[in-house]
Amino acid sequence: xxxxxxxxxxxxxxxxxxxxxxxxxxxxxxxxxxxxxxxxxxxxxxxxxxxxxxxxxxxxxxxxxxxxxxxxxxxxxx
Ligand SMILES: [Zn+2]
Numbered sequence: 001x002x003x004x005x006x007x008x009x010x011x012x013x014x015x016x017x018x019x020x021x022x023x024x025x026x027x028x029x030x031x032x033x034x035x036x037x038x039x040x041x042x043x044x045x046x047x048x049x050x051x052x053x054x055x056x057x058x059x060x061x062x063x064x065x066x067x068x069x070x071x072x073x074x075x076x077x078x
Pocket of ligand 1: 053068069
């Protein structure tokens with residue numbers, strides 16, 4: 001499966017917390033198109049962001065209600 005994601009590498013010169021990963025990933029979540037009657041959400045020009053409650057990955061989408069690309073759960077984004 002292909003997943004669109006943005007990876008951010010932490011600055012090696014900036015100290016980070018022990019549990020902070022060196023690279024953070026934010027994945028693009030596919031909007032729940034059945035919920036939006038086939039569309040990409042009421043305001044697809046705006047990006048909605050959040051964290052999946054099930055697997056904890058950071059996700060972004062065109063709609064507030066979208067499927068997590070990692071575990072498939074519905075995410076409620078803001
Ligand atoms: Zn998930």
